Amino acid sequence: MDQAGGESGGRRIELPGDGFEWKKYGQKFIKSIWKFRAYYKCQKEGCNVKKKVEWSESDPHNLRIVYEGGQHNHDLSTQDPGESSRGGSSADANRYNLINQVFGDNPPS
DNA sequence: CGTTTTTGACCGGCGC
DNA sequence: GCGCCGGTCAAAAACG
Numbered sequence: 001m002d003q004a005g006g007e008s009g010g011r012r013i014e015l016p017g018d019g020f021e022w023k024k025y026g027q028k029f030i031k032s033i034w035k036f037r038a039y040y041k042c043q044k045e046g047c048n049v050k051k052k053v054e055w056s057e058s059d060p061h062n063l064r065i066v067y068e069g070g071q072h073n074h075d076l077s078t079q080d081p082g083e084s085s086r087g088g089s090s091a092d093a094n095r096y097n098l099i100n101q102v103f104g105d106n107p108p109s
Numbered sequence: 110c111g112t113t114t115t116t117g118a119c120c121g122g123c124g125c
Numbered sequence: 126g127c128g129c130c131g132g133t134c135a136a137a138a139a140c141g
Binding site for chain 3: 037
Binding site for chain 3: 110111112113114115116117118119120121122123124125
């Protein structure tokens, strides 16, 4: 990741930090929908959660993130203290109960 | 040195 | 039965 890459080439796409560590294990261009698809896996042991990122070649800013696997096995380490301590930290992780979350998705009408 | 990332290629499942 | 697609893995290279 950043530590090794040094960004000499520079990541082509900006990934929204969701508070978890993911390892990219695949990237492919789905011509069926004319969009790129990247596959990430949670790097926590016992955490078989997978993340899929899909974005269109013309709109790299439109990221559609889909979480798979359900819930994480470890506590969500949020960068913002207070948020997790805010009434029911477990509730925060609960939001990930929905197997799939979608981000972006803003087709101009 | 360790770690991570990137790309290519391969395989299985499904539909008709 | 066959073809096609999506998904995953492996290896190599580079950086601090």
